[in-house]
Amino acid sequence: MTALHAVLLIPAFAAATLALLPAYRLSAAVNVAACLATLGVALSLVFVRPPDGLYLRVDDLSVVFIVLSAFVGFTTSVFSASYIAHEVEIGRLTPARLRFYHAMYQVLMFAMNLALVANNIGLMWVAIELATLTTVMMVAVYRTHEAIEAAWKYFILGSVGIALALFGTILVYVAAEPVVGQGLAGMVWTVLIAKAHGFDPALLDLAFVFLMLGYGTKVGLAPLHAWLPDAHAEGPTPISAVLSGLLLNVALYAILRFKMLLAANPAAIAPGPLMIVMGLVSLIFAAFMLYRRRDIKRLFAYSSIEHMGVIAFAFGMGGPLANFAGLLHMTMHSLTKSAIFFNVGHVAQVKGTQAIADIRGLTVSHPVLGWTLTASVMAIAGLPPFGIFTSEFLVVSSTFARQPLLAVPLVFGLIVAFGALLMQVQHLAFGEPSPGGAPAKASYLPMFGHLALVLAAGVFFPPLITSWFQHVARMLG
């Protein structure tokens, strides 16, 4: 058994164990331990690469996603332990549902890791489908009107997206079949990329449109984003953190894989413009939506749409610099956004509400939560010295250098979003505190850890990781 199998087997066994464990304190601990073990194995993949198989493989691109996903998965499980303790206390979750919740958490980790290590486009599709079904059930875990409606909407939109992606996957196989031959080889990614130059370009073009729409739904790109705010707002907060921090990235990873396939075929359309347009539309649309949000989790869900737009834009621009910026932005966004959700989860618990109008003066009533929230919103809005400033600066400057006209809507969207976030955080963090002054029993470690990493990346980015990201950016073409 190699490390490659271990990143799949650990979550799978943990899921089976957690489905049987009745005590929620113990299962929370098992959940954390399983995530830590997965993180350890994921880190070992950076150094030791198992050989490629027909179904599984790790390369320099996917290992970035795997490590990021294992890390955020681990910190979220730590946060989740303290979050659910409170939910059980106030009776929002019963022990039976918690058992289900913990098992599903590990199934989700399994599905995401499977999508990231799949060397087979069919297997990748199955993994993303599994991740969708798992998150649907987790969003519905509170069984409130709103949660069920959110899960239903997510389920329907997600299934349609997944169905379109499957059609695209079939079309890729059809394009590959005359060159690669019939059978399994036609779905193996390493075979496809090596022979992509001989594929029928028209079929590849059509396939990419379906894949972009299908997996784009899962990335939350406008106009296919409708499920995202509801799913974030109504599910448990650890799931919001995992959705924003990880699942959107996994869907984006699928798009990047197919983008590389198209780039390897000189006659196919350039996939960039489609990604640029969807990215810009998402960015500007979400930036304006940020102003009128009344629900704090919905606010940050729209901010995720905005940032996924920026990331899709950066990868759509392509080239070593923009790809580097896109990778960096994706990493920073995952870390910052999950830190924000950790924070918001505790805030919503102490205040007993998610309505922005009822949350005021956090820095006065809960200084640690309030100031951390302020700092992380400053980070997500793109202020220096945080890492998102660096990555947004790189996206903007590389766009200015190549397509100055495209930089105009980009900067416009970023400024609009900046204004909205500033306005909202001012209301949340300062002024006369609103009722709900119970001291927070929060686990600060995950959010501090994430913020420290984002801050460190903004001040000093280790040259080792820089060269790694540069290498991956060149791979992406």
Place this chain on the structure above:
Amino acid sequence: MSGIDFDIAHLLAGSLVLISLMMLYQDRLTALINVFAAQAVTLALSVAWQAYIQGAPHLYVTAAIALIFKALVIPLALHRIIRALGIHRELDQALSVGPAMLAGIGLVALSLVVMLGVTGETDRLAREDFAFALAVVLLGLLMMVTRRNAIGLVVGFMSLENGLVLAATGAKGMPLVVEISVAFSVLIAFIVIGVFLFRIRERFETVDLAALDRFRGERR
């Protein structure tokens, strides 16, 4: 490929599109489910015929799955559900026949133009299969958009997946893993949907999606 092989495959795939068009204007849920079952039977026949002419025995498995699950188990279960919910006589029609047909014909024409345009070098049968498959997928989407009832939505989604199966079997030698996963995902999807429908019933006393709309938007 001899003429008759092609003709039969063509006939079956074309029937799938026609049945999809029929589903668009069914305004009673029982009738809708019956038409869906007919489509599933046609799909099973089409897949079995593909298995025969391609000499690909594993496709018979896919055909059997389509026949057993989609043509028998799921329609029966849906009939039970709507009778249990007492909505089997309810009318569910968002688009009237005329506009639905016009939109449907437009989508079929679109998919023929798109697919026949790009699949110039593929063999004749596969080209036609893909064009029909895309038409079934798009008609399924149209149905999901126009139906207001949750059951109609579910049936629309399953007919969309019928189109995917048609495409997957049209692609020669496509690995079995995909077909099984398609069938499997339909099964999972169905279970999930079933759970949801009961939950919705429990909460809202109706499966009319308009009732869900009240909860849309932000919490006040």
